[in-house]
Amino acid sequence: MAGNTPRIVELAAQISTSVAQLQEQLSAQGLPSPSFDESFNATYPPNVTQLRDSLLDASAELHELLLDPLMVLFKFASISNLAIIDLVARYKIPEMIPPGGRISFEEIGQKVGLETNVIRRFLRNAMAMHILEEPEPGMVAHTSISKFLANPAINGWAEFEGRDTWPASTRIVDAVQKWPNSQLPNETAWVLANNGKSVQDVIATEPERAMRFANGMGAIDYVPGYNMSLLPTVYDWASLGNAKIVNVGGAMGQAAIELTKNFPNLTVIVQDSAAMMGGGGGQLVPAELKDRITFQEHELFAPQNETAPVYFFRLAFRGLGDQFAERILKAQIPALEPGAKLLIQDVVMPEHDVVPLWKERTQRSVDMALQVFGNGRERYLDEWKALLAAADKRFVLEKVHVPKDNLLGVLEVTWKA
Known part of the structure; x- marks a missing residue:
């Protein structure tokens, strides 16, 4: 469009064109159009993710352009929104609504011990965020969002x-x-x-x-791009051949299960504290994989005592400041042989304006949470390089694999003694 076209007109045209293309793609694949209906499953095939990204960014920008500055600040600073979500989750209101059914404000109030006018006040706040809906006066029903909140893991989050x-x-x-x-x-x-x-x-x-x-x-598995089921796709694991992998900080073996069931030539030793392994590990491992997955009690900062060609770390560094992340890397050195690989699955933080804005906002929000909990952070590529060099110059970063539509990359590091 011409350079003097107002931005809101450009955005409207972009949104109109992209919506038409998105709907055409969904219809061609027999997929439903996005909806707040409780039966809608918000998954999109890979070939429409770019369209969806551009739509999310354009519609957000248009929305924020049309607000005055105070309302933009209010949108991002509203404390009451989280309070309402907390109430819906804490009282487990989504569990009270039968699938495809409805329940009255009065009935909910009786179940939770609140007066009808109080529960109506709270839940109509939730409805303004498309969490729940009021199909007829006084009655509460699910939307796709409240149905998702009925999932115990999401409710807990x-x-x-x-x-x-x-x-x-x-x-x-x-x-x-x-x-x-x-x-x-x-x-x-x-x-x-x-x-x-x-x-x-x-x-x-x-x-x-x-x-x-x-x-x-645990709710991280529901964040697009973080799910454990994607692990087999983010790296060429088959290229390792008949390899033994030490999964450092592997908890109860979730990653080991995904790898061994998809790659028959791999065996995995899961290392973690007894508490993180659930008292010794193995409870989640299917019988057919038990001969290829073993558990070994090992503290994260303790010197590595298991020699292997590959060491795998999934989200092991992000919760830690550099001085502690360095200690983990240095702890591996006693067992490393020349050519050993460290595969680090973690976030490689994007520079500003490189990924779709809605994804960038999500990643930066998670980054702040890591600071809240333990002064950890998501690292940019130059920070990963600096961390490896500070731990030991013999840690050489060979490649960085960041698959499309995946928030987690894999850093391939070789020990060059």
């Missing part, structure tokens, strides 16, 4: 965000002022909000909150 993450997030600036540039896990916003307790302290002493934290972390 929502509770964790409202009851644990949010109070700590309000102390980010206080922590930065109190401990400038700190990388220590006991000098964080979380510590300020929890009477001096770190995340590890809370997990060790408060079982209910530890469960919420576990649910919050």
